[in-house]
Structure formats: C-alpha cells, structure tokens
Amino acid sequence: MIDKTRKQKVPFIPYRGTDQRSFLQRRKLAVKAAIVGAFSGMVAVAFRMGLKQAEALRCYLLNNFTGQAAFVPALVFVLIICFVVWIVKRYAPEASGSGIPHIKGLLEDGSEFRALPVLAVKFIGGVLGIGSGLALGREGPTVQMGGAVGSLFARFFSVNPSETRLLICAGAGSGLSAAFNAPFAGLLFVLEELQHRLDRFSVVVAFSATITANIVCRMVFGAAPIFVLQEISRPELSLILWCLLFGVVVGFAGLAFNLMLLRSLKVFDAHRYLLAVFLGLIFAAIGLFFPELLGMGHELNEEIIAGQLSFKLLVVCFFARFAMTILSYNTGAPGGIFAPLLLLGMLLGAVFHHLVAWFQPGQYHLSIFLVLGMGGMFSAIVRSPLTGIILILEMTSEFTLLLPLMTVSILAYAVPEFAYNRPVYDALLDADRLKKVEKIARQQLSTEIRSLS
Known part of the structure; x- marks a missing residue:
C-alpha cells in the first residue's frame, strides 16, 4: 500500500512480536476484520437478492412478450447492457469484469482504491448486466465489493498501510465466503491468491472476516450447500483410473478457455x-x-444435477456457455467467471459421465463427475488448486470425493502449466496493466503533437 505521508510504497510487515502491544494490535485488527466481514456479508446478501429479482424480471419479460412483441425483451436487454458498459467506462473502469485482477493489482502495486465508485458501479452494473442475461457470476463482484468495504473501514479506523492491506484481503475473502457459503475457501483464497504468504496473523484476520460474513449469509439463506447433489456412496479405488483421463481432458478445456478469453480481449476491446x-x-x-x-x-445447474439433459444437449450447452461467457466478459460489464467456469466443469463432467457409462454402465453416479468437473475446471483456469478443492467440497458437502478430486485437480492444473499458460487472473492483470501503459503512451504522443503544432 501507499503511505501518503511519505509518498512511498510500504511493504506488508506482519506482527511477529510477543510483547503485550503486539498481541493488542492483533486482537484489535481481528475485531476490525470481523466488522469488515459482517458488512461484506450484508453487501453480498443484498447483491444476491438483487440478482434474484433481476433474473425474475428477465423471465417475466421473456414469458410475457412473445410473438409480435418479442422485440421488447431484445430492446430492453440491449439498452441495459449498453448502459452498464457506459457507467463502467464513465465512473469506474476498474469495476469492469471480475474485479479480482484489480484487487491483486492494487495489493501488489500499492495503488489507491477508489472504493465508493467501485462499490456502487459494481453493485448496480452487476445486477443489471447479469440480470439482462450476461453469462457471468456474482462471486467476482462480491470479492471486489468486499475488498472495497475493507478499504472503506481501513480509512474509518485510520489504520496503517500494512493493516489496510490485511483488511482489503479480509474483505475480499469474506465476499467469496458469502457468495458460495464457503468460509474456509474464503480463507484459502486470501492466502493462496491474494496474500501469497502464510502467517498466523494473516490467518486470524482472514478467518475473523470470512466467519462473520458466512454467518450473515446463513442467517438469510440458510446453511444448505450451494449444490444439493444426490447422495453418493463411497467410490471404489478404480475410479482413480477414470480421474487420470478426466483430469487431462479438463486441463485442456481450461487451457482453451484461458487462451480464447485473453485473445478475445484484444479483438473486442474497441467494440464493446x-x-x-x-x-x-x-x-x-x-x-x-x-x-x-x-x-x-442456476436452472441449468439443476437440470444437469437431475440428469435431465441428453448427451447431445449437454455438448451444445457446453459450447454455448463457453462462448457466451467469453463474449459476456468482453463487454466489460461487472461479473465474475468463478460460477461460469464451475458450470462449464459441471457440463463437461456430465458429458464425461455419459462416456464412462458406455464402458461401465451404472458403475459410477453422475454426481461424482459433476464434482470432479467443477474442481478440475477451477484448478485449470484459476490455478489455485487448494482453494478450488475446498471450495467444491464446501459447496457440495461431498467430502468422500476428496482423493478423486485431488487427482483431477492436480492433473488439470498440470496441463496448462506444461503449456506455459499463466493463471487467468494474473493474465488479466497483465492485460489491464498493458492497456494502461498504452493509454499513457497515446496521451503523451498526442500531447507532444499538440505542442509541436
């Protein structure tokens, strides 16, 4: 973070002392993090409820304006998505897309967090954009909005730059915790994706925030896991053989997603x-x-879990959602890729289950490959396997699948690594930085041209 009194970057320095003052600092910041988590949870709950209402309105439009009035939903969707693109570009460009690369960037660079504009634009733009049909998720926005809440409370408490960094991380982790009802995954996300370090103080602060955020979420939506699957009996060890093949398949699918997403950004950046x-x-x-x-x-998730889709329809849905997610992200509207990539993993798992059933009919339950597909796709795209494994287990409560899930996740992780492909959030952060450098260069060039003329 930046120490504004000295105008220089201040590295993160955890509290390592054993004296009374150090212990007091730890206790105080843990309490502050718990407050940040509670408010981040409230924002996440409000965002989720807003999305639910927006999607209900979308269904109302599609069901009540048919035939000659079918142009009404099209007109509404076009106007709303264009409005979302405009408010992001006009008021908070850093609220574009997932928001997780923005959090990672400001934690690395120590740049200023314009918390209020980001919070407002992310909330409004996310509800309107996803409500209009964009194939994006709510977890990226809740992570960034949670980080914004952490930044606002850091200013309110007047903490030092190191503590500001911790509160931003705690807010981001609590956003993930509330979005997926997964407090431990929120903690691991902070440590594995944002902090890149493991020390007792960071763990306590992140834990305080993710727990309080999850309590707020459960008070409103209950304690049930996000995905309620049919009961799975303990799988046989022979499943590992299929996991070896499936892990490679998911790895290549994740690699293709990363490559196409990054290349498409260059194509559509000027045509949003x-x-x-x-x-x-x-x-x-x-x-x-x-x-x-x-x-x-959500409805597609339920149909997949219930086994209502044929093999051909699953394949069509996979490629359709694959393309829709990439195109939706390229609009720059607020929205994450966590949930879309989990849906892609679920679709791929259902397709692979059909193939396995041809060789071993009735041997393995569909839900097994849905869980493995989600974990593998997360690991291949995000490249945070530990967070992905715990996230999927918390979202499904299928802890008997830990070993198969670990097997698929590490193989899916390895495929893009051997292809020298960067994790998606690191690649998106680099693309954002390059865009800023090119913008500054163009401004300097235009200034020089005007001065010469």
Missing part, C-alpha cells in the same frame, strides 16, 4: 457497445427457446 447490442439481441432469441442458458445458469 457493438458487442453489447449483439449480445442483447442474441439473449432475447435464446430466451425464447432455452432461457436456462442465460445469466448465472
């Missing part, structure tokens, strides 16, 4: 409004025939 119009029209057309593909895909 045109892309917004195109997607608004496409979403209205899709909504007439298969509305489950739109938005976060």
Whole structure:
C-alpha cells in the first residue's frame, strides 16, 4: 500500500512480536476484520437478492412478450447492457469484469482504491448486466465489493498501510465466503491468491472476516450447500483410473478457455457497445427457446444435477456457455467467471459421465463427475488448486470425493502449466496493466503533437 505521508510504497510487515502491544494490535485488527466481514456479508446478501429479482424480471419479460412483441425483451436487454458498459467506462473502469485482477493489482502495486465508485458501479452494473442475461457470476463482484468495504473501514479506523492491506484481503475473502457459503475457501483464497504468504496473523484476520460474513449469509439463506447433489456412496479405488483421463481432458478445456478469453480481449476491446447490442439481441432469441442458458445458469445447474439433459444437449450447452461467457466478459460489464467456469466443469463432467457409462454402465453416479468437473475446471483456469478443492467440497458437502478430486485437480492444473499458460487472473492483470501503459503512451504522443503544432 501507499503511505501518503511519505509518498512511498510500504511493504506488508506482519506482527511477529510477543510483547503485550503486539498481541493488542492483533486482537484489535481481528475485531476490525470481523466488522469488515459482517458488512461484506450484508453487501453480498443484498447483491444476491438483487440478482434474484433481476433474473425474475428477465423471465417475466421473456414469458410475457412473445410473438409480435418479442422485440421488447431484445430492446430492453440491449439498452441495459449498453448502459452498464457506459457507467463502467464513465465512473469506474476498474469495476469492469471480475474485479479480482484489480484487487491483486492494487495489493501488489500499492495503488489507491477508489472504493465508493467501485462499490456502487459494481453493485448496480452487476445486477443489471447479469440480470439482462450476461453469462457471468456474482462471486467476482462480491470479492471486489468486499475488498472495497475493507478499504472503506481501513480509512474509518485510520489504520496503517500494512493493516489496510490485511483488511482489503479480509474483505475480499469474506465476499467469496458469502457468495458460495464457503468460509474456509474464503480463507484459502486470501492466502493462496491474494496474500501469497502464510502467517498466523494473516490467518486470524482472514478467518475473523470470512466467519462473520458466512454467518450473515446463513442467517438469510440458510446453511444448505450451494449444490444439493444426490447422495453418493463411497467410490471404489478404480475410479482413480477414470480421474487420470478426466483430469487431462479438463486441463485442456481450461487451457482453451484461458487462451480464447485473453485473445478475445484484444479483438473486442474497441467494440464493446457493438458487442453489447449483439449480445442483447442474441439473449432475447435464446430466451425464447432455452432461457436456462442465460445469466448465472442456476436452472441449468439443476437440470444437469437431475440428469435431465441428453448427451447431445449437454455438448451444445457446453459450447454455448463457453462462448457466451467469453463474449459476456468482453463487454466489460461487472461479473465474475468463478460460477461460469464451475458450470462449464459441471457440463463437461456430465458429458464425461455419459462416456464412462458406455464402458461401465451404472458403475459410477453422475454426481461424482459433476464434482470432479467443477474442481478440475477451477484448478485449470484459476490455478489455485487448494482453494478450488475446498471450495467444491464446501459447496457440495461431498467430502468422500476428496482423493478423486485431488487427482483431477492436480492433473488439470498440470496441463496448462506444461503449456506455459499463466493463471487467468494474473493474465488479466497483465492485460489491464498493458492497456494502461498504452493509454499513457497515446496521451503523451498526442500531447507532444499538440505542442509541436
């Protein structure tokens, strides 16, 4: 973070002392982190409820305006998505997309966090954009909004730069905890993805925030896991053989997603409004025939879990959601890729289960490969296998699948690593930094041209 009194970057220095003052500092910051977690949880709950209402309105439009009035949903979707693109570009460009690369960047660079604009634009833009059908998730916005809450409370408490960093991390982790009802995964996300260090003080602060955020979430939505799967009996060890193959398959799918997402950013960066119009029209057309593909895909998740989709339809849905997620992200609207990539993993797991069933009919339950697909896809794309494993276990409560899940996750992790592919959030952060450098260079060039003329 930046020490504004000295105008220089201050590295993070954990409290290592054993004296009374150090212990007092730890206790105080743990209490502050708990407050940050509670408020981050409230923001996450409000965001989730807002998305639920927005998706209900989308369904109302699609169900009540058909035939000659079918242009109404298309017009509404186009106008809303274009509005979301505009408010992001106008008021808070850093609120674009997932927001996790922005959090990682400011923690590494010590840059200023414009918390209030980000919080407002992320909330409004996320509800409107995802509600209009963008194939994005709520977890990225809740992570960034949680970080914004941590930054605001850091200013309120007037803490030092090192403590500010910790509160921002705690807020981000509590956002993930509340989004997925997964407090331990929120803690690991802070340590594995944001802090990149393990010390007692960081663990206590992050734990305080993720626990209080999860309590707030459970008070409103209950303690049930996000995905309620059919009961799975303890799998046989022979499942590991299929896990070896499936891990490689998921790894290549994750590698393809990362490559296409990064390359598409260069193509659509200057055409976001045109892309917004195109997607608004496409979403209205899709909504007439298969509305489950739109938005976060909750209905599609339920149909996959229930085994209601045929093999061909699963394949079509996989490629459709694959393309929709990449195109939706390229609009720059607020929205994460955690939930979309989990849905892709679930679809790929269901497809692979059909293939396994051809060789060993009735041997393995569908839910097994849904869990393995989600964990493998997370590990391949995000490249945080420990967070991914714990996240999937907390979201499904299928702890008997720990060993198969570890096997698939490490193989899915290895494939893009051997291809020298960077983790998606690191790559997106580098792309954002390059964009800023190019923008500054263009401004300097135009200034020099004007001075010469």
